[in-house]
Amino acid sequence: MFPWVILWSGTDIRTWMMDNVDICAVLCFSYLGMIRYGPWLFTKLLGSGTEDPAWLRFSMIIWNLFLSAFSFFGMIVIVPPLAKTFWEKGWHDTLCLNNEALLYTGTVGSWMGLFAFSKTFELIDTLWLVIQKKKLPPFLHWYHHVSVLTFAWMSYGVGNSTMAIFAAMNITVHAIMYFYFAICAMGLKKLVRPFAPFITSIQILQMVGGSAVTFYSFIVNFSSYQAGINDVNKLPCGVAKATSRYGCLMYLSYLYLFSEMFVKSYIKKPAPRPRKDKALRFIFFCLFNTVLKIRKRSDRTLKSNLSNHLFLNIY
Numbered sequence: 178m179f180p181w182v183i184l185w186s187g188t189d190i191r192t193w194m195m196d197n198v199d200i201c202a203v204l205c206f207s208y209l210g211m212i213r214y215g216p217w218l219f220t221k222l223l224g225s226g227t228e229d230p231a232w233l234r235f236s237m238i239i240w241n242l243f244l245s246a247f248s249f250f251g252m253i254v255i256v257p258p259l260a261k262t263f264w265e266k267g268w269h270d271t272l273c274l275n276n277e278a279l280l281y282t283g284t285v286g287s288w289m290g291l292f293a294f295s296k297t298f299e300l301i302d303t304l305w306l307v308i309q310k311k312k313l314p315p316f317l318h319w320y321h322h323v324s325v326l327t328f329a330w331m332s333y334g335v336g337n338s339t340m341a342i343f344a345a346m347n348i349t350v351h352a353i354m355y356f357y358f359a360i361c362a363m364g365l366k367k368l369v370r371p372f373a374p375f376i377t378s379i380q381i382l383q384m385v386g387g388s389a390v391t392f393y394s395f396i397v398n399f400s401s402y403q404a405g406i407n408d409v410n411k412l413p414c415g416v417a418k419a420t421s422r423y424g425c426l427m428y429l430s431y432l433y434l435f436s437e438m439f440v441k442s443y444i445k446k447p448a449p450r451p452r453k454d455k456a457l458r459f460i461f462f463c464l465f466n467t468v469l470k471i472r473k474r475s476d477r478t479l480k481s482n483l484s485n486h487l488f489l490n491i492y
Contacts, residue, residue, distance in 0.1 A: 183283065183287045184287055184291065185290060185291065186282075186287060186290070187280060187281035187282065187286030187287050187288075187289050187290035188282065189290075190290030190291070190293065190333075191281060194293065194294070194333060194334045195334040198330070201297075201326065201327060201330045204300065204326065205323050205326065205327065208303070208322070211303070211304065211307065212303065212314060213313075215304070215307040215308075216307055216313060219308050219311055220311045225311060233308055233309060234362055234363075237358075237359075237362040238359050240302075240305065241358040241359035242359045244299070244351065244355040245351070245353075245355035247291075248348045248349070248351040248352035248355060251344075252348045252349045252352050254284055254285060254288045255279075255285055255288055255292070255344055255348060256345050256349065258278070258279060258285050259279060259345050262279065269414075272338060272339050272393065272394060272414065273394065273413065273414035273415055273416075274338060274415065275336060275338045275410065275415040276338070276341070279341040280333075280336070280340060280341060289333070289341065289344055292329075292344045292348055293329045293332075293333035293340075293344075296325055296326040296329045296330070297326060299322060299326075300322055300326070302318075303322060316434075317434045317435070317438060320430075320434075321431065321434075324427050325427070327423075328420070328427055329343075331419070331420055332420050332424075335409065335419070335420055336409045336415065336417075337409070337415070337420050338394075338414065338416055339390050339391070339394055339415075339416055343390070346386050346387065347383065350379050353376065354376055357369055373443075374439070374442075377435065377438065377439045377443070378439070380435050381432065381435050381436055381439060384432040385432060387424070387427075387428035387431070388425070388428040388429055388432055390424075391425045391428050393414075394416040394424075395416075395421045395422070397414040398412050398413055398414050398416060398418070398421065401413060402421075
């Protein structure tokens with residue numbers, strides 16, 4: 178019964194990803210090209226109107242609902258076995274032992290493979306944003322998509338024992354986040370706007386958890402890395418050195434960027450901008466005073482010239 182069915186073998190997805198690493202690079206370069214030239218292209222094709230066409234709103238609603246449903250089904254398959262493993266084996270073994278049943282085999286392995294591969298079609302998020310706004314998306318948006326795609330491809334391909342933790346956190350947050358985006362696309366943004374700080378907060382918690390996991394595995398493996406051991410099956414914690422370094426840098430950067438966004442959006446209020454009508458009134462006031470001064474000077478000059486003319490005529 179769906180979703181507890183093996184749609185694709187996680188091992189087959191892993192093999193395909195390792196045999197086609199170049200596709201990941203092509204996707205990333207194409208994506209960056211779309212970010213660079215997409216706003217110009219869609220402005221030419223669709224015009225620069227501010228109102229979103231009906232087909233775009235409908236597409237965004239369907240797309241976000243699809244990703245929310247996908248994440249929800251992945252969550253109910255992946256999270257319970259992971260929680261059970263954590264309860265039975267503890268923190269260290271859950272993070273550091275390569276568990277084939279959680280990563281590659283059975284129903285959970287199938288959904289883990291789908292999760293890793295889903296980072297490719299999540300790039301379409303940016304397509305809707307570029308069509309809608311017709312301008313470059315924020316740095317955090319496209320940096321997050323590119324880096325998480327390459328990290329997921331690398332981690333799942335190499336065999337990262339902490340991958341199940343990352344998937345469980347990410348897929349749970351996305352189930353909520355994409356549902357929020359779908360409601361916003363329906364035109365109900367004002368209704369759900371109070372939940373926006375909560376969405377960003379759980380994203381930050383995800384980055385805290387990811388940073389803790391990656392640094393823990395790096396510290397456990399540090400002496401083995403120094404000894405030249407890089408086989409995930411021989412390391413104290415089954416995380417290769419390359420993915421460990423990548424994960425530490427990626428999650429720390431996410432933690433900083435998402436925290437900065439939270440502070441700017443919900444804590445630190447932007448400085449009030451001067452109102453245009455006040456500025457215009459001030460300009461008109463200055464011009465009016467200048468005209469009055471010029472007129473008074475002209476009147477004085479005219480009176481002086483008239484008096485001199487009369488004086489000369491009399492004498």
